[in-house]
Amino acid sequence: MALDFFIIISRYIFLFLAVFFAANSAAYALAERGALPAFFKRRAVLNQRLIIAYTHISGFLILCAKSGWDARLCAVAGGGLAFVVAGGAFFGAAGSSRLLANNVFFLLDIGLIMLARLNPALCLKQMVFAAAGLGLAFFAPLLIAAARRIRVLFAAAGAGLLVLPFIAGVTIFGATNWVQIPVSLKFAKLSFSVSFQPSEFAKICYILYLSSLFSSSDFIERDEWSLRERGLINRNKHLIIPAAITASFIIILVLQRDLGGALMFFTTFIIMLYAAAGRTRIIGAALIMFAAAGRAAYSLFGHVAARFDSWRDPWADMADGGYQVTQALFAVSTWGAFGSGLTRGNPAFIPVRESDFIFAAICEEFGFFFGVCVIFLYITILYAALSAVRGRKTPEIALSLGAAGIIAFQAFLIIGGNIGLVPLTGVTLPFVSAGGSSVAASFVMAGLIMRNTKNIKLRALEAEKAEAEENGEEDGYEPE
């Protein structure tokens, strides 16, 4: 009884924490641009870390109490707290943007709470893969350096990963984009199978390839995509070849019925190409191509047409085609702005709630205002990524933009799909959805942004200097 009362109050606490977190992101951004005194930056980072800890503690207190203080869950809760606090601080300190690290870990933590509520085993698994992804993220500079030298390898690796499901594929929810590889260790008498989603890692290869291409030495750093005028740029090399590679990736994904994945590669290509070349006509051409391809897919593939029709009016067919989206919409809207309170809703009614529809499950129990805050976290990640490369050279900008663009666009696709804004695709919500491949790949992508510089040591020195300046400024505000 008292627990129920606390849960109902906790809805306001969670919302307050999320809004306060967003406000701190805004304060950080303003301080960075000089609109607020510089010490707000440090203060915001600290506040956000505390918010993550508070959110984690409040969420898991409720879940543990509901479970009757289940020992395993309590252990997961404690371990999770240590992980998000230490991991977040570590990630932030070792990279270029503590704001980005905080936002990533807040998302991860919201996901952990929701997964522990839906299925505690998944929560533990998610933490393990997040830790693995975090570990891999520290090798990001190696990957970047490798891509600069032998970018063809990355294009080939991306293609190889995407083709993998044709060889060892498993079909899940109509899409054949999973791979299951049986492993047998004869000497240890162990046999098991490893399954993962190769397209998640293909994305990493792809942006590494593309950013390397667009930043290669013969690419002009001026603002021009001037083919004839300067002869500095090669149409074949910078447009035709990457376009052909992208198109082949998209075709592979469409054949696997992974439309979300196909759209991800398309959008990433357009964004990076636009950023590199700067011609508005690229966007126009992309829109025309997108409309034509969409129209063709609609008439060629039955499942595309069905998906599109159920998006246009999910209420017309609530029992079948519109079932998933209408169930998600019920979840989002039944309980009102503040949600049902953690554990008091019925996310069990939402199909694929742990991955595709986790946003709807979050909105159901935390309320849709909280869901709006989650959206803000992705905007902040994009902002932080772009702001971290301000004043840097093209190579770094291209990479950060590609990685952050992929995270943000993927978030948009699946959030929009959850609420019926865009047709539903089976992509994951980065850092939040259950899925080892997804969370690990998302962390590697964040790692690319965070450690995206040729000289980490130099970067660290600069950061120290900046820190010292900030402190100086902060002292200056103290009355003598």
Next chain:
Amino acid sequence: MSLSKLRVIFIFFCVIFSLCVVRIVKFTLIDSRELVSSPYNKRLATRDERVVRGAILDRNGAPLAQTDEASGAREYPLKKAGAAVTGFAGAAAQGAEGRYAFELTRVHNELLARARNLIDGSPIRGNSVELTIDAGLQKKAYELMDGRRGAFMAMETATGRVLAMVSNPSFDPSEVPENWDQLSGDTEGNPLLNRAAQGLYPPGSTFKLVTALAGYDSGNAGLTYVCKGEEDFGGNKIHCINKTAHGEVDMKKAFAVSCNCYFAVLAREAGYEAMDAAAERFLFNKPLPFDLPTLKSGFALDGGTSAIEAAQTAIGQGRTTASPAQMLCVVSAAANDGLLMRPYLLDSVASAEGKRLKKILPKQEGRILTSEESLFLRGLCEEVTENGTGKSLKGTKIAGKTGTAENKGADHGWFVCYAPADEPKIAAVVFLENAGGSKPCLPIAGKWLEYALGRERDKEE
């Protein structure tokens, strides 16, 4: 790469994410109010069991359904008489209990109620809903139906407020859980089917209101015809009831005596386009707007329809189907100067403490007839009770149309009507399954309307 391009990209993302926010907020705050009560939303059945479900009240505040706070049992004071309206609560909830489950289990000032509950154990009460139903009229209708299989429904023509709705065989809502297997397994009697809103039957001669409109609009209002009791349509024959030859009839006479041959010929003269247009205006083949789930009434006529099928369609047989609620809307619009008011059941929502939270206002569904068309149809209806098949209601200020619908068993009986004839206030429909004809429907409508108008007068005084 210049920063300005990055800014363009950042703004692009801000815009698409803003679309998400707008969509969530708009959907949740505006669009979802109706949708969350959909039977597909299983959440409604599982909301906090500690919340005491709010009461369903009639328009005078008398309870139609309430929860006993001591035992927690849901009580339905009207029992079987109110079942079509209240429905029942639970996983497969129906009627008002299902439709308004969201409101009934919602707690106004929830935090305060929960805090009070923690301190002194006072119950957490859900909101109550007040319906447009009048418990007295509802009971009266159920009594007059006298257990006969069929449906009764009545609404105020000028507002669309539904005053009573009965479906027989009925059931006691408080005993649904224990009798579930028997009730849901009774495929013959189908007690859980709300026949008023969801029963689809051939409308029989009540459909002649539609055919008459098609005739009027196609310039055939003056058509006269000599009825010999049967008429040939492409080798097949249409009969009048008992093969009665009505002699020379004009539309008024034919309508009053319900001459099948005349209307079959009228439809042929008017053409299927005029018939289609008239049926469409009366909302055939369209979802019927109502608070409770309804089934779409059906009407099919096109250039390829055979002559006999077209003739059957014109007299409400063949592939024409309608629910009693549908026919109620037809007669109500005809009586209300051609203006169809959306029939509705929910009048207002109030907190458990009685604070009004929401009030529903009458809504126009649309002007489906012109004043002239409405007057024309009213003239026809008046003649029915003056000199026609409804003569037993002579002198009661009621006007309407009888219907006898052939089907596999004995004929269904229909009577759609309104009163007072000169200044329509209330429209009603009586439908009796396999009653052998429309005769048994007339006294039910007559007595009920008289009672209802009497009550209105008492109220006004």
